Amino acid sequence: MSQAHNHDPTIPRGALIGAAVLLTFTMVLTGAVSWGWIPQSANPELSRAAEQVAPAEKRNLNFADREDGAVIISDAATQDIxxxxxxxxxxxxRATMRRMAKTRxxxxxxxxxxxxxxxxxxGALSLHDPATGKNAEIHGFGADHSTTFAEMLKEPSA
Structure with missing residues (x-):
């Protein structure tokens, strides 16, 4: 003989209310930081300014798409690749440049x-767009990504 079981798949009301409160709080907090009502706790630009960290090395670069889908990165002063x-x-x-190009x-x-x-x-790396004033902080995305951009600072060996 089979016994009747209650397999009611509903979620308890308290759990739904708790999830709604948590989601609302998260969205309000995110919006408050985005709109500047609450200061960002980790802003590299402000931290560098407060600690008077100066640029150690700079290079102006142009990024261009080639017909075959490659991205050509060249020195803005010399036009060297x-x-x-x-x-x-x-x-x-590509993702970093796509985001910055979209802003432009x-x-x-x-x-x-x-x-x-x-x-x-x-030792931190950043990519600055003088046209928009936006920055992409490179160092926060791991050593491999930092190395890729750091290599672009080096002059080619003759």
Whole structure:
């Protein structure tokens, strides 16, 4: 003989209310930081300014797409090719540049003005867009990504 079991798949009301409260709190807190009502706790630009960390090394770079899907990175002053990233490679560099290019496009700015790659005295790397004032902090994404960008600071050996 079989016994009747209650297999009610509903979630307890208290759990739903708790999840809704947590989600609402998270969204309000995120919005407050985004809109500047609450200061960001870890802002590299502000930290560098407060600690008076100066640039140790800079290089102005242009990024261009080639017809075969490769990205050509060149020195803005000499036009020398610094690096070629083949199609399907360099996902982090491509994503970083895509995000920065999108910001330029939204502001109606073209790709003529170079980006500035900076190594700071504390070893951190950032990519600055003088056209928009935006920065991409490279060091926060791991050693491999930092190494990829750090190689772009080196002058080619003769």
């Amino acid at each position: 610094v690096k070629v990233i083949a199609y399907g490679e360099g996902g982090f560099v 496009a939204a502001s109606g700015i073209g790709s003529e003005q170079p980006f500035t790659l900076i190594r700071w005295e504390n």
